[in-house]
Amino acid sequence: MISWPKTNVFRTILNFNRCLICDSAIAGQARTPALRLSTMAEKNYIVKIEDAKNFVVSSMVAIGTQPSHAQALADVLVLADQRGHYSHGLNRLEKYVNEVKSKSVIVENDPFIEKETVSTALVNGNNAMGCVVGNFAMSVAIKKAKEAGVGWVAANHSNHYGIAGMYSLQAVEQGLMGFSFTNSSPFLVPTRSKERYLGTNPITCAAPSTNPDDPFVLDMATTAVAQGKVEVAKRKDVKLPNGWGTNSSGENCTDPREVLKSGGLYPLGGPEETSGYKGSGLAMMVEILCGILSGSHYGSNVRTWQSNEGYANLGQCFIAVNPEMFAPGFQARLADLMKGYRELKPADGQEAILVAGDPERLAMKKVEEDGGILYHPNFITYLDGLAKECQVEKIARQLHD
Template sequence: MGGLPEYVHVNHRDARLFVVSLLVASGVSLQNAKTVALGLVQADLRGVESHGINRLPSYLARIRNGILDPKAEPTLTQITPVVAQVDGHNGFGFPAAHLAMKTAIEMAKTLGIGMASVKHSNHFGMSAWIVQQAVDAGMMSLVFTNSSPALPAWGGKEKLLGVSPIACGAPGGEGSIPFILDMAPSVAARGKIHKAKRRGEKIPGVWALDAEGRPTNDPDKALDGGVMLPMGGPKGSGLAIMMDVFSGVLSGSAFAGGVTGPYDMSQPGDVGHFLVAIKPDLFMSMDEFKGRMTTLYHRVVSSKKMEGVERIYFPGEIELLTEKKRLAEGIPFVQAEIDALNKEAELLKVGKIGESLRLECL
C-alpha cells in the first residue's frame, strides 16, 4: 500500500538559475534563457506543475534532435498602428510571446488597444505568465494559442484539435486581486497527464479515453493512442476550434491538427499565438475601473456557498495563494523529477538543481 510521495523543495531562485544554466549551455542566449526560466518557474510557483521546469527535458531533447533552434531570435513586423506580427523562427515560444505582449502593451498605452499575432513559434508554457505580464503593466489582456492535436471534434474519435488554453486577465483594485483566468477546453490539461505519468499516479477516469475509446485512469493509455475529452462536450470542442482560428489560421502557422507537440521529435512545432492588450481606462477613470473590479471580487467571494463548500475563490486566487506559500517554502518535486532534471545537467555539464549555481546578470 503506497503512501504519499516525499517531496524535495527547491527555492525559486535556485530553480531559475538551474533553468538558465541548462539553456545557456544548450546555445540559448542569456536573455531568452531568462525569459523561458521566468515562465517555467512562475508556473511551478502557481502550482501549475504541468507547465513548469519539468518541461525542460522535452525542450532540450528537441534542441538535441535539431527540431527547435536554440539561437533563434523573434522578429517583429508592425502591420498597423495597433497590429503587429512576431515571427518566432522556430525558437522558444516564451521570448516570442513575451515580445508580442510587450509590443501589444506599448500600442495599447498610446492607442487604447494593441494586438499581436505570432507565427512559427513553439510551446510557450503556462498562458497565465503572459497574462501576468499585461496585468503588471496595468492592462487587460487576451492570450490565445493553438497546440498539437489531442481532442476530437465533438462527435469524432480522432485527435484533431489542441488542448489549447484560453486565458485573459485584468488588474484588480484595492482590497482585491487581479482577475487571471487560464483554462484548457478539455476536462483537464494534457500536461497533467504527463505529470501523472512522471509521478506514477493514476488519473481521474473522466479526463481521457484510451485507444479503443474507453474511459481510462491510466496516463500511459491516455497518451498512447488515446484522446483527451473536451469539457462540456461540444462547448469545449468549439473553444478548441476558436483557438485554432485565432492562433493558427490567422497567423499563418499550422492548424487543423498540423501543430507538432513538445514531446514529438519529428518536426518543428509551428505553433501560433494571438495576444491582445487593452487599456482599462478607455471608458472611465482607472480609479473607477479598479473600484468596480474590487466590487466584483468581493461579490464573487462573499456570495452564498453551496453545501460542502468552505470558500469561494476568484479566478487566479488559488494560484496566488500557492505562489505565496511556495515563495516561502520552496517548490515541491518528487525525487524522480529531480533525477530527470539532474540527468540533463550531467549531459550539459552544469551544476545540479539546488546546488550553488552562479550566473551573472540574472
C-alpha cells in the same frame, strides 16, 4: 493584503504541493485530487527561486542558448512552479533541452514584426523559443494598447511558450487587461468525432483590480482535463473519471493507457450530453485566433507533442486592452465583483468560493513561507540527470523539514 477565508479548503490549497510533487513532477500535473498523500511523510527538498532560475539558465547556456533567451525560459518555467503549475515548470526543461539539441528550435534567432498597423501586428517568431516569442509579441501588444487603446498581435513560427498566464500578467503589470492564446499538438477529440484534431488550446485573461496583489487571472485549457492528469492516472494504475477521455472509437474511456495511446481528451464539458460541444467551440476559437489568423500550422497539421522533427510552427495570439479608454472605475468595479464572488454562501458540503487566480496566489504564498519551491526527491534526481547531461552543476537544494 487579500483577506482569505479561514476554511479547510484554503488550508488544503496552501499545502497542496506537499502532497502532489512526486506525481506532478514526473507525470506533469500539479493539482490532481486523486494523487497519493503518502508523500507528506517523505523528505522533500526546498529550492530557492533564484537557484531554480540559475539552474535553467546554466543548463540552456551550456547547450548553446543565448543567455537572454535562457533567462526568459527560466522566468516562465520557475513562475509556473511558483504558481503550482508543475506540469509547465522545470518538469518541461528536458523538452526544451531536446528541442535545442535537435535544432528544432533555433537558439540564435529572434522574433520580428512582419507587418503592423497602429493597433495590430503580425510577428514572425523565427522559430525562436516560444517564451522569447511570447515576451516580444506581448510587449508589442502592450505598446500599441498604451497608444491606441487596444493592441492585437498574432505570431507564427513559434514554439511552446510555457504557461499562458505569463503573458496576460505582463499586461496587468502595466495596468492593462491581457489575453493570450496558443494552439498546440493535437490531443482533443471534438464532439461526435473519434479522432484527435485540436490541441489543449489554452485561454488566459488577466485584469487589474485596485489591489495590485489581487488581479483576476484565468488560465485554462479548453479540454476537459490536462493531459498530465491522464499520465498521472496511468502511472498510478487507476481508472479515469467518466468524461475525461475517449477510446479510438470516440467513446467514453476510463483506461488512461488507451486514452494516451489511441484515444484522446474530451473537450471542456465532456461528452455532448454535458455540453462538450461548447469546449469544442472554444478550442476552435483559439485555433482561429492562433493558427488561422497568423498563418501558422493548425489543427492536425501541428506536429505531435513528443516529436522534434521539423519546426513546430505554432500560432499564438496576444491582446492588451487599456480599460481607461472605456468607462472610468474599472479596477474598483472588478475588485467589488471578486469580493462579492468570494463572499457567496457555499453550497452544502462546500467551503470557500475561489476566484480564478486564487489557487495560484495561495501557492505563491506557500512558496514565500517555505523560502523556496518544494520538490520531491524523485524530481531532484531527474534534475540531477539533466545536470549531468548538460554538464552543469546540480541544482542547489536543501532538505525540507
